[in-house]
Amino acid sequence: MIPLKIDHVTKRYGGNVAVNEIDIEVRPGEIFGLLGANGAGKTTTMRMALGLILPDEGSIYWKGKGYSDEVRRWIGYLPEERGLYPKVKVSEQVLYLAELRGMKRSKAEQSLRNWLERFEVPEYYNKKVEELSKGNQQKIQFISAVIHDPDILILDEAFSGLDPVNVELLKTNVTELRREGKTILFSSHRMDHVEELCENIIMLHRSNTVLKGNLRAIKRSFPRERVLLETERGVQGLESIPGVRSVKTGEARTEIMLDKPDAAQEVLHTAMSQTEVYRFQIMEPTLNEIFIKTVGGQGPHE
Ligand SMILES: Nc1ncnc2c1ncn2[C@@H]1O[C@H](COP(=O)(O)OP(=O)(O)OP(=O)(O)O)[C@@H](O)[C@H]1O
16 A cells, blocks of 8 residues: 555646646655755645645545545654744643644653654753754754654655754654655755655656656666766866867866767767876766756756
């Protein structure tokens, strides 16, 4: 049974289509990437996956079922806009949210203490939210999303506002949840995070699906237009090779962008005819490059 299935879903606001005929299936033990530029339809999709708004066409199934109170308890949500009350104690509000989702108080207390340990902040149990830094509030928000041990997790910009150490800590916990078999829908503008965590993705652009599938296969399907070159001495004349778009020479290496992937061999010949080549690598496109190419220069923002 697929834990989260978005089946041919369309959502309109007035006359505007916010999401057009999209299909998403997220399996157990999977982090599925939901990508798109501003206004592409990601939030609308997540709100439907949470059961907060209804599709106009198509259906959403959680473990094969339509939305109900039971389904609500299976879902954990980390919203992009953080919504903790500053004056209320961490334990009070997280335990309240856990009880709302059907958890017994004693079990919720134990779970909260475990999660605070996992995030290396056990002392926050009795602190007010306003006493915590923004990044640490983010950890508490994440804990609120997972405290009731949901099978389906919807994470919107999970790592925003965190320093690099805490990004790693949260990533470790997200991958641990994947290992436990959770089903995770992951929306982010950070393509490097998506590349690291997601096996499958969907890319939306102006409400439509423009790319979908296995990330490795998607990367293989795009032409390899970037060459890295490390040589003993500088190489002359790379710019004038037909099919070379640009040459950027840095301290230790040269990066060559190609219009025609075939030009790579001529780049290598030219370099070898002039000096010793330490490294020659034809690079796969990064997801960031694919994103920019696919959504027509409307790049992702941080
Ligand atoms: N409540 C609403 N009423 C009217 N239009 C809406 C509403 N919510 C979203 N839209 C429209 O639907 C489209 C998709 O918006 P959505 O918020 O889903 O995009 P997004 O991909 O989450 O963008 P962002 O990255 O900026 O958060 C946009 O054109 C937006 O203006």
